[in-house]
Amino acid sequence: MSTGDALSIRPKHPVPVPLAALAERFGLAAPDGAASAASATGVSLDSRDVRRGDLYVGMPGARRHGADFAAQAAERGAVAILTDAAGAELVREAGATLPVLVSAEHPRRLLGELSATVYGTADFDAKILGITGTNGKTSVVYLIAELLRAAGLTPGLSSTAERRVGDEVIPANLTSPEASELHGLLARMAEEHVEGVAIEVSAQAVVRHRLDGVHFDVVAFNNFSQDHLDEFGDLESYFAAKAALFTPERAARGVVVVDSPYGQRIARESRIPVTTLATEYGQEADWYLAVTRQSLDGVSFVLQGPEGAMFRGSVPVFGRFMAENAALALIMLHEAGIPIARVEAGLEGGRIPVFIPGRLEEMTTGGAGPRFFVDYGHTPGAFEAMLDALGEVAPGRIIFLFGADGDRDTSKREEMGRIAAAGADTVIVCDYHPRSEPPEAIRAQLLAGARSANRATVIEEGDPRAAVRLAISMAGPDDVILYAGPGHEDHQEVAGQFLPYSARDEVRGALREAGLLP
Ligand SMILES: CC(=O)N[C@H]1[C@@H](OP(=O)(O)OP(=O)(O)OC[C@H]2O[C@@H](n3ccc(=O)[nH]c3=O)[C@H](O)[C@@H]2O)O[C@H](CO)[C@@H](O)[C@@H]1O[C@H](C)C(=O)N[C@@H](C)C(=O)N[C@H](CCC(=O)O)C(=O)O
Numbered sequence: 406m407s408t409g410d411a412l413s414i415r416p417k418h419p420v421p422v423p424l425a426a427l428a429e430r431f432g433l434a435a436p437d438g439a440a441s442a443a444s445a446t447g448v449s450l451d452s453r454d455v456r457r458g459d460l461y462v463g464m465p466g467a468r469r470h471g472a473d474f475a476a477q478a479a480e481r482g483a484v485a486i487l488t489d490a491a492g493a494e495l496v497r498e499a500g501a502t503l504p505v506l507v508s509a510e511h512p513r514r515l516l517g518e519l520s521a522t523v524y525g526t527a528d529f530d531a532k533i534l535g536i537t538g539t540n541g542k543t544s545v546v547y548l549i550a551e552l553l554r555a556a557g558l559t560p561g562l563s564s565t566a567e568r569r570v571g572d573e574v575i576p577a578n579l580t581s582p583e584a585s586e587l588h589g590l591l592a593r594m595a596e597e598h599v600e601g602v603a604i605e606v607s608a609q610a611v612v613r614h615r616l617d618g619v620h621f622d623v624v625a626f627n628n629f630s631q632d633h634l635d636e637f638g639d640l641e642s643y644f645a646a647k648a649a650l651f652t653p654e655r656a657a658r659g660v661v662v663v664d665s666p667y668g669q670r671i672a673r674e675s676r677i678p679v680t681t682l683a684t685e686y687g688q689e690a691d692w693y694l695a696v697t698r699q700s701l702d703g704v705s706f707v708l709q710g711p712e713g714a715m716f717r718g719s720v721p722v723f724g725r726f727m728a729e730n731a732a733l734a735l736i737m738l739h740e741a742g743i744p745i746a747r748v749e750a751g752l753e754g755g756r757i758p759v760f761i762p763g764r765l766e767e768m769t770t771g772g773a774g775p776r777f778f779v780d781y782g783h784t785p786g787a788f789e790a791m792l793d794a795l796g797e798v799a800p801g802r803i804i805f806l807f808g809a810d811g812d813r814d815t816s817k818r819e820e821m822g823r824i825a826a827a828g829a830d831t832v833i834v835c836d837y838h839p840r841s842e843p844p845e846a847i848r849a850q851l852l853a854g855a856r857s858a859n860r861a862t863v864i865e866e867g868d869p870r871a872a873v874r875l876a877i878s879m880a881g882p883d884d885v886i887l888y889a890g891p892g893h894e895d896h897q898e899v900a901g902q903f904l905p906y907s908a909r910d911e912v913r914g915a916l917r918e919a920g921l922l923p
């Protein structure tokens with residue numbers, strides 16, 4: 406996540422839609438009648454992001470009611486506020502002058518269709534591809550974008566790291582944007598003649614109606630492991646949220662990795678046609694992936710599918726799972742009607758030249774000396790995948806640096822510590838986003854897990870800047886340092902404050918101090 410101060414991407418030439426038409430279509434009451442004369446050119450859920458001509462949607466939230474921000478929305482040029490009955494009362498009490506439209510149901514429930522209507526996104530005819538799963542969604546999104554480019558198509562994307570339309574890029578503040586932001590983004594993509602869109606879909610987005618009004622051509626599921634129990638309570642509810650994407654209301658076709666029982670279950674229970682991918686022979690599937698070569702510089706693979714379909718290629722990021730991410734992206738394009746041969750024609754020797762910000766991103770320059778990678782992994786599943794992968798390709802020792810989120814799923818911490826120490830030679834536990842929790846209490850849980858593995862040398866160094874330098878000072882020429890957690894991020898969230906912190910800048914600086922980078 407970014408610090409949340411980024412504005413959303415909007416169409417440059419919006420077409421005004423009369424509020425009266427919206428009121429009629431969505432059954433909204435307009436008690437003061439004033440709304441009927443005006444038109445909306447955009448929709449915003451956040452008063453800080455309101456543009457002139459917007460319909461501001463004031464929703465009840467966990468902390469505040471959006472209607473409390475009606476005055477700010479009006480100042481910024483909103484034409485009206487759409488809210489619930491409680492919100493309308495708040496606007497009236499505050500004496501705000503903004504015309505009010507009132508929804509009898511929770512405004513979130515109509516936000517998707519309403520935003521699609523205002524932005525006219527139902528007419529956008531690009532291929533829309535969505536990926537869900539616990540780990541690797543962002544990576545798949547960037548791979549899809551790269552493959553679309555290779556096929557000669559203009560890509561657009563929405564990921565945890567950023568939203569991108571051509572050269573226009575903004576940092577993301579949520580993995581999956583709220584529906585109003587998503588439709589604004591799609592409308593801008595339509596203006597830029599984007600032909601294929603890759604969207605990262607979180608489980609939260611499905612249950613919070615953030616995808617409403619979008620119909621995917623293809624959705625994919627890659628893997629599933631523990632995360633977000635703070636939100637969903639149990640794994641079954643978290644899984645059900647992801648599985649709900651595989652329904653005709655949301656998507657036309659699906660692609661599923663069936664290596665895990667969860668993948669097999671999605672494939673079995675899906676209400677849309679699905680194509681399956683396995684990375685292990687013996688598992689029944691439509692497509693098979695075999696890794697042919699791997700090193701710290703990347704992974705080569707062969708993908709075989711129905712009717713002789715085949716792709717032989719490589720990705721410049723290490724890990725078997727990166728080959729799996731690439732295979733999934735290729736099959737998603739294939740299922741969207743973009744043949745593999747067309748993609749291949751745009752690649753040199755099958756090499757997919759993808760850059761994924763903050764995902765196993767190398768900070769060193771390869772060659773001699775220790776190598777340093779920064780990653781966004783923050784789940785037991787991601788730790789296991791990364792350390793297994795490193796175990797296969799690291800020439801020397803593995804030094805693993807990590808922390809954990811405060812105020813988020815606390816039950817995964819010990820397991821993260823245990824997996825880290827089972828897979829690395831040295832682990833250094835530092836702070837990530839402590840948020841409102843005491844950082845030393847988070848570290849204590851990670852350390853307890855790490856010590857229970859009885860394997861790696863376990864070190865505590867709360868200050869991430871010092872931990873980075875400590876890791877570098879310990880590394881020999883063949884060693885690999887992996888710093889998991891912060892990825893592309895630009896801040897640390899401590900006790901309600903967003904403090905500037907870029908792990909990538911910090912690591913590059915420390916490598917320069919150590920004479921390991923020019
Ligand atoms: C738990 C959750 O999903 N919370 C979301 C929710 O916040 P909230 O209910 O607390 O909102 P609030 O602060 O009470 O504000 C109420 C309303 O007033 C508006 N407001 C608020 C302040 C202001 O100055 N002006 C203004 O208009 C807000 O936009 C909101 O509509 O509505 C906000 C506005 O859309 C979201 O930013 C916020 O996401 C928070 C940041 C969050 O952390 N969400 C996580 C759980 C999430 O969705 N994560 C997933 C998955 C990530 C992953 O895979 O790792 C994701 O898709 O990002």
Ligand SMILES: Nc1ncnc2c1ncn2[C@@H]1O[C@H](COP(=O)(O)OP(=O)(O)OP(=O)(O)O)[C@@H](O)[C@H]1O
Nearest residue numbers: 539540541542543544565726764780781782787790
């Ligand atoms: N297919 C995969 N299986 C397991 N782990 C993976 C896979 N792909 C990537 N990872 C690991 O998970 C980390 C997170 O990857 P990525 O950001 O692509 O996932 P994500 O699903 O988008 O996560 P988030 O929802 O938290 O943004 C990577 O940095 C890598 O360590």
